Amino acid sequence: MSIHDIDRVARHLVDTEPPPNLETRILARLDAAGRDATGQERPSEGWTWWMWRAALPAALATIAIVMGTRNPKILAPNGVQGTEVLSPQPVADFSRIAKLEPQPGRASVGTGKAAEGISTRTSDTTEPRLSSEEAAWMDRRILMLAAVEALRVEHLSFDPLNSAGSTQPEALAITPLIMTPLPLEPLGSGRHNDR
Amino acid sequence: MVPSFAASTGPFAVTPDTELPVSEYGRVGDPPEVRALVAAAQAGDRSAFDDLVTRYHRAVFRTAMAALQRPEDADNTTQDAFVLAWRKISAFRGDSSFKTWLLTIVWRQALDRRRARARWWQRSTTVSRSDDPSDDGLDRLVSHEADPERHAAARHRVRQVRDAITRLSPKLRDTLLLASDGEYSYEEIAEMLGVPLGTVKWRVSEARKLVQQRCEQSKEKP
Numbered sequence: 030m031s032i033h034d035i036d037r038v039a040r041h042l043v044d045t046e047p048p049p050n051l052e053t054r055i056l057a058r059l060d061a062a063g064r065d066a067t068g069q070e071r072p073s074e075g076w077t078w079w080m081w082r083a084a085l086p087a088a089l090a091t092i093a094i095v096m097g098t099r100n101p102k103i104l105a106p107n108g109v110q111g112t113e114v115l116s117p118q119p120v121a122d123f124s125r126i127a128k129l130e131p132q133p134g135r136a137s138v139g140t141g142k143a144a145e146g147i148s149t150r151t152s153d154t155t156e157p158r159l160s161s162e163e164a165a166w167m168d169r170r171i172l173m174l175a176a177v178e179a180l181r182v183e184h185l186s187f188d189p190l191n192s193a194g195s196t197q198p199e200a201l202a203i204t205p206l207i208m209t210p211l212p213l214e215p216l217g218s219g220r221h222n223d224r
Numbered sequence: 225m226v227p228s229f230a231a232s233t234g235p236f237a238v239t240p241d242t243e244l245p246v247s248e249y250g251r252v253g254d255p256p257e258v259r260a261l262v263a264a265a266q267a268g269d270r271s272a273f274d275d276l277v278t279r280y281h282r283a284v285f286r287t288a289m290a291a292l293q294r295p296e297d298a299d300n301t302t303q304d305a306f307v308l309a310w311r312k313i314s315a316f317r318g319d320s321s322f323k324t325w326l327l328t329i330v331w332r333q334a335l336d337r338r339r340a341r342a343r344w345w346q347r348s349t350t351v352s353r354s355d356d357p358s359d360d361g362l363d364r365l366v367s368h369e370a371d372p373e374r375h376a377a378a379r380h381r382v383r384q385v386r387d388a389i390t391r392l393s394p395k396l397r398d399t400l401l402l403a404s405d406g407e408y409s410y411e412e413i414a415e416m417l418g419v420p421l422g423t424v425k426w427r428v429s430e431a432r433k434l435v436q437q438r439c440e441q442s443k444e445k446p
Binding site: 034037039 | 270
């Protein structure tokens with residue numbers, strides 16, 4: 030079998046002429062491929078359309094967030110001014126705290142404008158309605174807070190160990206050990222080592 | 225010797241300033257009229273691309289046949305390849321000839337189809353390969369012998385060669401079929417397959433050698 034014969038048979042395996050209407054069908058496929066006369070892809074209703082549909086709101090939201098971060102008033106609704114929230118309902122009664130006279134060495138509640146803001150705002154609000162138990166608890170709490178001397182250090186006093194009231198155990202008494210010499214027999218008397 | 229382009233005239237005249245595309249293996253530029261059609265198609269001219277379809281659809285179909293060996297699959301692959309080429313024609317940079325670029329597209333499409341085909345090997349060896357002489361097509365390869373016995377023997381040898389080619393590994397078989405077709409140069413085959421030129425030559429030689437050996441072995445068997 031010569032190489033020529035092998036090539037001839039190999040050529041026969043692929044020696045098939047295309048169908049006569051293949052060119053027509055190719056052109057029809059090209060027409061149906063969704064291309065316009067300029068060769069540009071026609072906007073399809075496939076994934077690209079959905080991508081734009083999702084990307085546009087996302088881009089607008091991102092812009093809004095960025096602008097809102099730079100200027101918080103843009104995003105603030107009615108009743109909210111910047112980062113300061115004016116709540117119509119006070120959380121707790123700070124009026125008595127505000128009335129406390131600052132004492133040297135005592136920690137103050139709030140400093141500067143913050144403390145002023147608290148007292149100013151609470152003065153404009155109505156008194157909260159507390160039950161009798163709550164009011165009693167609040168009174169106790171305020172009194173206990175007022176009694177705290179924050180900067181005062183109590184001097185601890187303790188009794189000596191050997192005093193009567195000491196909780197230490199009694200001193201240990203060690204009995205001296207008495208050594209009594211054993212009586213020994215003199216060597217050579219009695220037993221003999223005759224081995 | 226550098227050819228002179230000064231005598232070239234006409235709308236697609238090639239001048240010394242016009243650089244032909246240079247591939248890895250040398251100049252494989254397209255003819256000037258093809259380059260003009262490609263340029264027009266890249267600009268969006270569908271009629272220019274239709275002319276390219278007319279010019280190359282046969283080569284594309286035969287390339288698909290070399291990989292698939294089934295006319296119906298080659299038909300579909302040819303259509304898919306041209307549609308893909310039309311969509312991607314703006315990406316054609318002229319590093320190779322347009323024909324090679326187009327054949328590379330159809331070759332990859334054909335390989336994809338071949339991989340996706342379940343039990344391809346069994347089907348490819350059975351399609352149109354029946355023992356019925358009427359649909360085999362092997363008679364075209366067998367010289368007409370007056371003696372019916374000699375004619376049958378010649379036909380048997382051709383069948384042995386065909387079976388030996390079919391049993392080659394895909395890489396050797398593909399390369400041998402492409403090289404034997406005569407439609408492509410070795411350089412074009414190398415670019416289509418994405419392998420060096422020397423690999424193509426070796427595969428063709430190895431495939432021929434294996435086919436010869438197998439035919440000799442089958443001849444020795446009783």
